[in-house]
Amino acid sequence: MELKSSFDTFLQEIRPTKNQRDDLKTGHRTLRNRLTMDRKLAPIIVSDFLQGSYRRATAVRPNGDKRSDVDIIVVTSLHEDQYVPEAAIQEFVPFMEEHYKGKYRIQGRSIGVTLSYVELDLVVTSAPSEQELRILKAQAVTADDDLEAAHDWRLHPGWHALNDRVMKAAQVQLLEAAREAEWKAQPLRIPDRDAGKWEDTHPLEQIRWTRTKNASCAFHFVNVVKAIKWWRLVKYSEPKHPKGFPLERLVGECCPDGINSVAEGITRTLEAIVSTCANVAALGQKPWLADYGVPTHDVFKRISAADFAKFYDQVKAGAVIAREALDSRDQKESGELWRKLLGDKFPKPPENGGKKEGGFSPRESVTIATPGRFA
Amino acid sequence: MFRERERCWSIAVAITSSIASEFIPTTTLWFILFSDGFPFGRLAFMPAKQGGIVCTFPHQEANSEGTLSCPWREGKICLDMPIQSLGIVGGAIEPLGDPERRIVWHAERAVRWVEAAARNDLTRVGEPFELPRYPIGRALLSIIHAETSESYAAWTKVRFQSGIVRLRRLRRANAALVATEFQTFEGDEIYASSLPNAPDSSPANEIGVWWKWPVPVVVPPWQAPASWDELRQVGERVGVDVDTTLRDIAARVRGRGRPVLLIGYDMPLRVGSAPTERHWAAIQLPRLKKAFKNSRNANDALWDRDRERVFGSEKKIEYLRTENWSADRMQARGRFKRTLCESNVALIGGGALGSVVAELLVRGGVQQLTLIDGDTFTAGNLARHTLTSADFDKKKALALADRLRLVSLHTTVTGVAQQFPEAKDAAEKLLSDATIVIDCTASDCVLVNLARCWWPVPRLFVSLSVGFEARRLFGFAAFGNTFPIDEFERRVVPWVEQERARLRDSGETLEGAGCWFPLFPARCDDISLAAGLATTLVDRLVANCPPEPRLFVYEQTHDELGLLAYGRVLETPGS
Numbered sequence: 001m002e003l004k005s006s007f008d009t010f011l012q013e014i015r016p017t018k019n020q021r022d023d024l025k026t027g028h029r030t031l032r033n034r035l036t037m038d039r040k041l042a043p044i045i046v047s048d049f050l051q052g053s054y055r056r057a058t059a060v061r062p063n064g065d066k067r068s069d070v071d072i073i074v075v076t077s078l079h080e081d082q083y084v085p086e087a088a089i090q091e092f093v094p095f096m097e098e099h100y101k102g103k104y105r106i107q108g109r110s111i112g113v114t115l116s117y118v119e120l121d122l123v124v125t126s127a128p129s130e131q132e133l134r135i136l137k138a139q140a141v142t143a144d145d146d147l148e149a150a151h152d153w154r155l156h157p158g159w160h161a162l163n164d165r166v167m168k169a170a171q172v173q174l175l176e177a178a179r180e181a182e183w184k185a186q187p188l189r190i191p192d193r194d195a196g197k198w199e200d201t202h203p204l205e206q207i208r209w210t211r212t213k214n215a216s217c218a219f220h221f222v223n224v225v226k227a228i229k230w231w232r233l234v235k236y237s238e239p240k241h242p243k244g245f246p247l248e249r250l251v252g253e254c255c256p257d258g259i260n261s262v263a264e265g266i267t268r269t270l271e272a273i274v275s276t277c278a279n280v281a282a283l284g285q286k287p288w289l290a291d292y293g294v295p296t297h298d299v300f301k302r303i304s305a306a307d308f309a310k311f312y313d314q315v316k317a318g319a320v321i322a323r324e325a326l327d328s329r330d331q332k333e334s335g336e337l338w339r340k341l342l343g344d345k346f347p348k349p350p351e352n353g354g355k356k357e358g359g360f361s362p363r364e365s366v367t368i369a370t371p372g373r374f375a
Numbered sequence: 376m377f378r379e380r381e382r383c384w385s386i387a388v389a390i391t392s393s394i395a396s397e398f399i400p401t402t403t404l405w406f407i408l409f410s411d412g413f414p415f416g417r418l419a420f421m422p423a424k425q426g427g428i429v430c431t432f433p434h435q436e437a438n439s440e441g442t443l444s445c446p447w448r449e450g451k452i453c454l455d456m457p458i459q460s461l462g463i464v465g466g467a468i469e470p471l472g473d474p475e476r477r478i479v480w481h482a483e484r485a486v487r488w489v490e491a492a493a494r495n496d497l498t499r500v501g502e503p504f505e506l507p508r509y510p511i512g513r514a515l516l517s518i519i520h521a522e523t524s525e526s527y528a529a530w531t532k533v534r535f536q537s538g539i540v541r542l543r544r545l546r547r548a549n550a551a552l553v554a555t556e557f558q559t560f561e562g563d564e565i566y567a568s569s570l571p572n573a574p575d576s577s578p579a580n581e582i583g584v585w586w587k588w589p590v591p592v593v594v595p596p597w598q599a600p601a602s603w604d605e606l607r608q609v610g611e612r613v614g615v616d617v618d619t620t621l622r623d624i625a626a627r628v629r630g631r632g633r634p635v636l637l638i639g640y641d642m643p644l645r646v647g648s649a650p651t652e653r654h655w656a657a658i659q660l661p662r663l664k665k666a667f668k669n670s671r672n673a674n675d676a677l678w679d680r681d682r683e684r685v686f687g688s689e690k691k692i693e694y695l696r697t698e699n700w701s702a703d704r705m706q707a708r709g710r711f712k713r714t715l716c717e718s719n720v721a722l723i724g725g726g727a728l729g730s731v732v733a734e735l736l737v738r739g740g741v742q743q744l745t746l747i748d749g750d751t752f753t754a755g756n757l758a759r760h761t762l763t764s765a766d767f768d769k770k771k772a773l774a775l776a777d778r779l780r781l782v783s784l785h786t787t788v789t790g791v792a793q794q795f796p797e798a799k800d801a802a803e804k805l806l807s808d809a810t811i812v813i814d815c816t817a818s819d820c821v822l823v824n825l826a827r828c829w830w831p832v833p834r835l836f837v838s839l840s841v842g843f844e845a846r847r848l849f850g851f852a853a854f855g856n857t858f859p860i861d862e863f864e865r866r867v868v869p870w871v872e873q874e875r876a877r878l879r880d881s882g883e884t885l886e887g888a889g890c891w892f893p894l895f896p897a898r899c900d901d902i903s904l905a906a907g908l909a910t911t912l913v914d915r916l917v918a919n920c921p922p923e924p925r926l927f928v929y930e931q932t933h934d935e936l937g938l939l940a941y942g943r944v945l946e947t948p949g950s
């Protein structure tokens with residue numbers, strides 16, 4: 001059974017908490033204000049925006065008390081010919097000392113800033129080309145609305161953040177943004193893992209791809225990603241990888257279009273991973289998956305074949321449970337199977353729910369269900 | 376003495392003022408009229424025909440001669456209105472019931488009126504501007520327009536003094552024509568007034584002429600010209616060539632039935648301020664014969680004839696009742712805040728509560744309303760609904776829309792006779808233009824269907840329902856791109872449990888034997904109270920939109936005699 005309302009509850013429990021979402025928004029806003037007021041940095045900052053799983057609405061709540069990582073891109077006008085990545089990052093140190101003393105650390109290619117409930121992960125870019133400046137400063141890029149909140153997000157200069165749509169002028173621009181073609185953004189250049197050189201990344205294309213996929217899955221795709229991420233988190237401590245974006249990318253590759261529920265999506269995605277990667281797994285190898293917008297990057301680069309093999313077996317087992325849970329006609333049995341797959345955050349099925357599909361609970365008295373409201 | 380013919384008592388008096396003017400001598404004669412019910416009832420000061428004033432002043436009825444046998448003219452002077460120069464500014468109340476004091480009260484004011492008239496001081500700067508009274512007579516045709524300060528802005532850009540007005544006949548007990556569009560003689564539109572619900576019977580446009588004057592068209596001191604000659608006098612004084620204009624107007628409307636002529640000028644809200652609105656006085660012209668041959672000689676001959684027979688010296692001007700039906704005027708007695716009036720309201724649920732809320736919103740000035748309800752109106756609904764037995768077996772949404780179009784001249788009402796769609800696309804399309812969505816269905820299913828939708832432009836959602844016996848009103852409000860049903864459930868469920876318990880304890884209310892489904896008890900006056908409060912709540916919410924979803928609960932409190940008050944409940948149930 002699809003158990004829609006149980007899945008609704010489950011998804012509420014695994015998405016980031018309200019505190020985490022509010023903290024991120026406040027933290028980002030504060031950072032942005034401070035950057036624009038900073039005499040040294042303001043001239044070299046082009047834009048900054050939220051990227052990553054938070055923006056794509058695929059982030060899950062971290063286990064326990066851990067803070068979740070929130071990725072922010074800071075677009076600078078520092079040219080690659082003049083600045084190696086490490087030097088570009090160093091430009092931010094005085095600012096960090098002033099505003100986030102004791103709360104920041106340089107970590108290879110990014111700067112981590114510790115807030116109350118989240119950890120901001122700032123990734124600095126080198127100067128983009130002139131044509132990109134307009135879109136990088138547009139609300140479609142800079143707004144914090146994630147894909148779940150903003151159903152109509154499009155990469156267009158006329159798109160407005162959700163809290164900026166009351167004026168008629170904004171509404172007219174929104175119509176244009178809906179009608180006209182999207183901007184074809186170029187990749188940005190960020191430090192590689194060792195901050196040794198600049199390499200391509202395309203967060204806007206990741207957001208755009210996810211938006212399109214989500215729309216073709218009746219808005220269930222991002223929830224399928226979250227559920228499968230969660231399954232890996234709670235069921236298996238080993239191997240650590242794939243997780244995060246590589247796992248999300250694999251789900252994106254295998255989740256079929258046209259699904260009608262999260263339950264169907266999880267089941268068919270796990271089964272699709274099994275079938276799609278069967279050959280690769282049989283050969284003891286791992287798949288090659290191109291990043292959105294950067295076809296030369298292999299998202300699975302850092303995952304070992306051995307890890308993938310273990311992961312593949314977990315998927316096989318999970319697919320079987322999911323299929324049983326989906327096909328079961330008994331609410332209690334189905335609920336218990338989903339719980340077995342997804343953990344305790346999935347609500348327990350009701351005790352007397354052991355009836356076949358479509359049954360009503362027996363009448364306890366002669367009165368029928370009394371309404372409580374009238375109009 | 377008692378006047379048989381006029382059915383009143385009359386006393387002849389003389390008023391002597393310290394000063395005189397060209398319009399008013401030092402001593403003037405008057406008749407005081409009393410009705411049978413004195414010291415209650417009518418009391419009026421009328422100018423005597425012999426020795427009284429013959430012209431019309433401000434704050435006076437049109438001072439025409441009246442019937443031959445009557446010794447007084449028709450120009451009753453206004454003594455019981457707040458007029459600054461009479462020393463009355465609100466406050467002073469006419470002492471009805473006390474014969475001596477009442478006469479003295481009127482007499483003192485009459486003397487002050489005469490003195491102010493002589494000093495030309497009857498109207499003071501800052502007072503509301505008063506139009507002259509037009510001698511309407513027995514004409515049955517009315518002319519309707521909808522001038523406002525907004526349309527005045529269109530008029531300020533127009534340099535022509537006259538043009539065409541297109542009129543449409545209304546379906547009414549008395550005949551009426553609505554001015555729908557003002558144009559230049561070349562056919563260029565100046566502005567079109569829209570009265571969406573003015574019921575019309577014929578689409579055919581009738582033609583009239585508008586004629587703008589530079590100043591109020593009055594024969595001094597303050598009389599609407601009663602004859603064409605008086606109009607010519609006014610024209611001479613203010614530099615308007617009446618005959619040339621009339622000749623030109625006549626040429627434009629020859630052969631077109633009985634044309635209407637609108638004479639207009641700009642007026643301020645208060646004496647001494649800048650003008651804010653165009654005033655029109657409508658005049659009925661007789662049918663003007665068209666020339667067989669369109670030659671100059673033929674037209675000259677026709678004009679000479681009409682100048683004598685239609686617009687001759689002694690010929691009376693036939694004024695028509697002219698009414699301004701603009702929303703500003705019709706709703707001057709009270710309406711909702713501008714933001715609510717200009718919103719596009721979608722109301723889901725045209726039942727007991729929804730029908731009253733819809734009517735209050737429309738009467739209070741909302742300009743766009745869409746009503747969505749799939750039910751049919753039956754006899755059992757009569758006890759608590761605005762529809763009548765004339766609407767039996769009609770779809771509630773359509774019958775309500777018909778009714779509401781009769782209730783307001785200015786609201787565009789659309790009835791959608793279907794249940795709120797389950798399909799997301801259909802539901803989103805239905806409410807795509809709404810800026811306020813009001814749910815009056817008390818149906819969780821509808822809210823589930825509503826919550827599936829997402830709109831790019833955020834809007835205010837208000838879900839209204841009442842509890843057992845309509846003693847409690849629940850108003851849930853949220854602003855955003857989608858209806859937050861989780862928030863709704865979290866806040867409303869505890870209250871609903873309480874109401875369910877009350878309903879269960881009270882026993883079932885059955886319509887009668889053989890009826891299996893119990894009714895929800897709620898009397899019409901309780902529903903009306905709740906609806907009034909709910910509508911006020913909507914008005915306040917539009918002005919102060921809640922940043923987070925909120926539930927407002929209001930409750931009736933009673934003592935042993937009955938209802939005391941409707942108060943806001945602040946604590947949650949069970950706390």
